[in-house]
Amino acid sequence: MVTLNRRQTMGLIGAAAATGLAAPAIAQNKRIVVGALRFTSHSASFIAAERAYFADAGLDVELRFFQAAQPMAVAIASGDVDYAVTAISGGLISLADKGAIKVIGGALSEEPGIDGQKILASDAAFQAGLTSPAGLAGKKFGISTAGSSFHYMGSKVAQAEGIEMSFTPLQKVGAIIGALKTGQIDAWSIVPHIAKPLAGSGDVHIIGNVSDYLPNYQVTTVFTSADNANNERQQTSDFLSAFSRGATDYNSTMIDNAGGQEGVDEMVDLIHKYVYTDRERDKAAPSIINGTMRINEGARLNVASVQDQLGWFQSEGLIDADISMDTFVDTSFVETFEA
Amino acid sequence: MSDSTAPTQPIEVRFRGGGFAPKARRWVGLAVFIFLIGITEVGTRQGWISSLTLPKPSDVLATFGELWESGLLFKHLLPSLSRLAVGAAIGASVGIAVGIMIGLFSYVRAGMVPLVAAIFPIPKIALLPLFVIWFGIDEASKYALIAFGTFTPTVVATYGAVDNVDRSLIRMGQSFGLSWLSIVRKIVLPGAMPGILSGLRISLAIAIILLVAAEMLGAEYGIGAYILEAGSLYDLERLFAGVVILSLLGVILSTIIGFIEHRLLGWRA
Amino acid sequence: MDIRLEAISHSYGDTEVLRDISLDIPNGKIVCFVGPSGCGKSTLLRLIGGLERASKGRILQLGTPPKGCLNPLTYVFQDFALLPWRSVQGNISLVLEDHGIKGTQADTIIADVLARTKLSDFSKALPRQLSGGMKQRVAIARALAVKPAVMLMDEPLSALDSQTRELLMDDLVALWTRQSFTAAYVTHNLAEAVRLGHRIVVLSRRPGEVREIVEIDIPLADRSHGNAKLEQTQKHLWDMMRDEARAADEELLDV
Numbered sequence: 050m051v052t053l054n055r056r057q058t059m060g061l062i063g064a065a066a067a068t069g070l071a072a073p074a075i076a077q078n079k080r081i082v083v084g085a086l087r088f089t090s091h092s093a094s095f096i097a098a099e100r101a102y103f104a105d106a107g108l109d110v111e112l113r114f115f116q117a118a119q120p121m122a123v124a125i126a127s128g129d130v131d132y133a134v135t136a137i138s139g140g141l142i143s144l145a146d147k148g149a150i151k152v153i154g155g156a157l158s159e160e161p162g163i164d165g166q167k168i169l170a171s172d173a174a175f176q177a178g179l180t181s182p183a184g185l186a187g188k189k190f191g192i193s194t195a196g197s198s199f200h201y202m203g204s205k206v207a208q209a210e211g212i213e214m215s216f217t218p219l220q221k222v223g224a225i226i227g228a229l230k231t232g233q234i235d236a237w238s239i240v241p242h243i244a245k246p247l248a249g250s251g252d253v254h255i256i257g258n259v260s261d262y263l264p265n266y267q268v269t270t271v272f273t274s275a276d277n278a279n280n281e282r283q284q285t286s287d288f289l290s291a292f293s294r295g296a297t298d299y300n301s302t303m304i305d306n307a308g309g310q311e312g313v314d315e316m317v318d319l320i321h322k323y324v325y326t327d328r329e330r331d332k333a334a335p336s337i338i339n340g341t342m343r344i345n346e347g348a349r350l351n352v353a354s355v356q357d358q359l360g361w362f363q364s365e366g367l368i369d370a371d372i373s374m375d376t377f378v379d380t381s382f383v384e385t386f387e388a
Numbered sequence: 389m390s391d392s393t394a395p396t397q398p399i400e401v402r403f404r405g406g407g408f409a410p411k412a413r414r415w416v417g418l419a420v421f422i423f424l425i426g427i428t429e430v431g432t433r434q435g436w437i438s439s440l441t442l443p444k445p446s447d448v449l450a451t452f453g454e455l456w457e458s459g460l461l462f463k464h465l466l467p468s469l470s471r472l473a474v475g476a477a478i479g480a481s482v483g484i485a486v487g488i489m490i491g492l493f494s495y496v497r498a499g500m501v502p503l504v505a506a507i508f509p510i511p512k513i514a515l516l517p518l519f520v521i522w523f524g525i526d527e528a529s530k531y532a533l534i535a536f537g538t539f540t541p542t543v544v545a546t547y548g549a550v551d552n553v554d555r556s557l558i559r560m561g562q563s564f565g566l567s568w569l570s571i572v573r574k575i576v577l578p579g580a581m582p583g584i585l586s587g588l589r590i591s592l593a594i595a596i597i598l599l600v601a602a603e604m605l606g607a608e609y610g611i612g613a614y615i616l617e618a619g620s621l622y623d624l625e626r627l628f629a630g631v632v633i634l635s636l637l638g639v640i641l642s643t644i645i646g647f648i649e650h651r652l653l654g655w656r657a
Numbered sequence: 658m659d660i661r662l663e664a665i666s667h668s669y670g671d672t673e674v675l676r677d678i679s680l681d682i683p684n685g686k687i688v689c690f691v692g693p694s695g696c697g698k699s700t701l702l703r704l705i706g707g708l709e710r711a712s713k714g715r716i717l718q719l720g721t722p723p724k725g726c727l728n729p730l731t732y733v734f735q736d737f738a739l740l741p742w743r744s745v746q747g748n749i750s751l752v753l754e755d756h757g758i759k760g761t762q763a764d765t766i767i768a769d770v771l772a773r774t775k776l777s778d779f780s781k782a783l784p785r786q787l788s789g790g791m792k793q794r795v796a797i798a799r800a801l802a803v804k805p806a807v808m809l810m811d812e813p814l815s816a817l818d819s820q821t822r823e824l825l826m827d828d829l830v831a832l833w834t835r836q837s838f839t840a841a842y843v844t845h846n847l848a849e850a851v852r853l854g855h856r857i858v859v860l861s862r863r864p865g866e867v868r869e870i871v872e873i874d875i876p877l878a879d880r881s882h883g884n885a886k887l888e889q890t891q892k893h894l895w896d897m898m899r900d901e902a903r904a905a906d907e908e909l910l911d912v
Contacts, residue, residue, distance in 0.1 A: 119620060123622075126440060138620070138621075139620070139621040139623075140620050140621050140622045143621050143622035143623055144440075144622050147438070147439045147440045147622070148438075148439070148440070149440050193620075194616060194617055194620035194621075195617040195620070195621070196617065196620060196621045197620065215608065216608065217525070217606045217608070218604075218605075218606065218607065218608065218613065218616070218617070219525075219604075219605050219606060220604050220605065220616070223517075224517065224520075224605060227517065227520070227521075228520070228525055228605075228606070231521070233520070233524060233525040233606070234525070234606075367621055368621065368623075554738075556734065556736055556738050557738055557740060559708065559734075559738070560732070560734060560738035562708065563706060563708060563728075563730075563731070563732040564728055564731065564751075564752040564755075564799075564803065565727075565728050565755065566751075566752070566755050567755055570754070570755050574740070574751060574754075575740065578740070578742045579740075579742075653742075655741050655742040655743075655783050655784075655785065656741070656785075
């Protein structure tokens with residue numbers, strides 16, 4: 050909190066210096082748009098909105114929902130959305146390279162000991178002996194597009210196992226699920242709240258954990274437009290502090306069980322307002338609980354993982370080899386660590 | 389001019405017949421291209437067109453050069469060309485056959501025209517998941533999508549062309565006692581050929597459009613897959629390089645049809 | 658071979674176009690049909706050739722067609738009806754192919770009819786390269802190639818300018834003089850009728866009935882310009898038709 054206060058103060062000075070008398074008025078109830086997908090991994094934003102943490106920080110937040118991460122990233126670049134959370138992908142890095150966006154904090158992380166993303170095999174492949182990631186050699190691994198986080202995960206698993214796989218681009222998660230169920234692809238990796246119900250149906254099987262290969266994988270990050278990161282520093286740190294309060298509530302309730310079962314129930318009620326809204330609360334609850342993964346406290350950012358991802362995208366020739374961490378990430382807002 | 393008015397200076401008749409007659413201005417099209425590309429180059433170099441808006445044309449050219457040198461161009465181009473060739477060949481040949489049947493037989497017309505009208509406006513991309521279930525994730529579903537997309541415009545163009553065959557020529561054939569098959573082969577088909585070929589121009593352009601959609605699912609290589617990948621990576625240079633390849637493909641196909649028209653329809657000019 | 662029409666009547670729906678027409682087209686003669694617009698002369702020709710079925714009455718072929726005749730009733734159309742994608746030669750071979758005539762046999766026939774219509778130098782030309790008069794000569798050559806028993810000519814000269822028409826009339830006369838043929842010749846041009854017709858059938862306005870049948874016994878070759886008897890016949894025909902034509906004109910305006 051001390052660091053935050055120091056930053057807030059510095060930011061305030063900077064903002065006041067930059068915009069003169071108008072600054073205090075703007076700081077109050079400033080309208081911003083936060084982009085989100087209807088996934089449990091975006092819960093920190095939902096909690097901060099529901100529990101008025103954004104309002105406390107002087108931000109009037111409008112949540113705007115997207116069907117996929119890609120258009121959300123473009124919306125940030127075009128200035129239609131101010132802040133959002135998404136997985137690191139080649140596209141995100143390219144946008145940063147073009148001076149459109151900056152990563153400003155961490156969100157979802159793999160953490161050893163906590164249920165994270167799963168590696169799945171189709172029933173046909175499983176019956177044919179694909180029971181562990183070691184057997185993935187020569188198999189078809191489903192990805193949305195080249196340079197997506199699925200591509201990164203699959204490639205890292207293959208690298209660790211010392212095998213070669215082929216990657217099948219299918220654009221959408223729905224298409225990947227369909228292809229996996231019908232055995233047209235052999236394997237895939239996905240967040241637990243999608244993996245577990247799929248495995249329950251018997252059409253697919255869980256054959257491993259991503260965290261075994263990428264123990265501290267920084268799955269998603271908080272990002273904003275370069276303009277916000279450079280010129281709206283006060284607003285940006287206000288957003289991050291409110292977002293962090295949401296993340297803290299989420300972790301302590303859902304992972305550390307601070308509020309007991311009652312706390313979990315209350316949290317599920319809150320999240321259910323945004324996620325699985327088409328299902329009854331009782332049916333949605335297991336999926337929401339299944340989807341629990343740690344969201345970084347204080348939006349801390351694992352720069353080692355980010356560096357590894359950046360390096361991988363570059364080694365695959367998916368992005369320009371000259372892009373540096375500084376171009377992609379602005380580390381001045383949150384605490385960073387290497388793990 | 390009459391005696392009662394004062395003599396006036398003769399006035400030359402003013403020319404007022406110009407315009408409204410398009411003439412071939414061969415270099416203007418090229419000049420427009422060069423101008424737009426030049427503006428973009430200058431703009432991106434000087435920075436008043438941001439790199440987020442448009443790529444530098446010279447970078448696109450460099451990307452194209454890399455594609456060529458690395459051999460990736462043909463790795464992407466060959467699968468796409470075979471998908472285009474197989475898909476469009478199936479779609480166009482079935483389309484021409486059905487179109488001719490519609491043109492010749494009232495029952496086929498009554499049965500097929502509403503059906504074709506019903507499937508024409510369906511965005512074929514929407515049926516992609518269905519095609520994957522029917523034909524699998526590999527080449528067959530890609531052929532099917534392109535074939536389906538080229539089928540309907542070909543049918544419509546073909547039966548329109550058959551309808552437009554000069555009836556007096558058919559009557560002539562009948563009056564000379566030509567057999568039904570001879571009339572179809574020697575009068576209806578050659579007479580419908582101009583319409584069929586111009587329909588084919590549209591169908592093949594649609595086939596190129598659908599190539600990108602067909603390569604959305606499960607294609608590692610292909611121009612469409614290349615463009616989609618570039619799009620998801622926000623790599624505008626590769627995106628534009630891919631788009632330029634598609635445009636060139638369109639121009640080449642159009643030229644080929646122009647050549648076929650020249651050969652088959654030399655009697656028109 | 659003669660053609661005999663027995664009490665032909667024809668209607669399109671409620672509109673009666675021809676009423677009770679009986680006449681003969683004798684072998685080796687040209688019978689011209691004249692009449693005001695809409696009197697049904699072209700319909701009559703289509704009935705004779707079997708392209709339409711008469712509502713009432715019969716059309717009979719008397720005698721047998723000449724030896725080697727491929728298509729007894731053969732049309733020559735006003736708009737020529739040449740296939741634009743076939744050469745002059747190809748347009749003629751079109752009507753022979755279906756009768757199994759190919760190779761040298763076809764070449765002989767084509768060379769013969771092209772010579773008779775003075776087109777020998779143009780056998781490879783496409784229709785678009787030919788003038789209107791030449792196109793009609795190709796159409797006539799095509800008709801001659803199937804050795805017709807009767808030629809059914811539907812205003813064959815109407816699409817041509819008057820000079821070309823004069824030249825083609827001379828050609829037709831020469832053609833007939835060399836080797837007489839039978840023809841039913843529909844025209845609205847009385848000069849053509851008196852120049853080419855051995856027999857001229859005058860039809861009334863709709864519904865078309867036979868007003869009069871005029872016989873001209875001057876040989877075709879002797880019907881030069883300024884022939885007083887022909888002028889008189891033409892004037893007689895015009896006097897007969899003028900009122901009909903005017904009435905037909907006003908009737909059309911009336912509809």
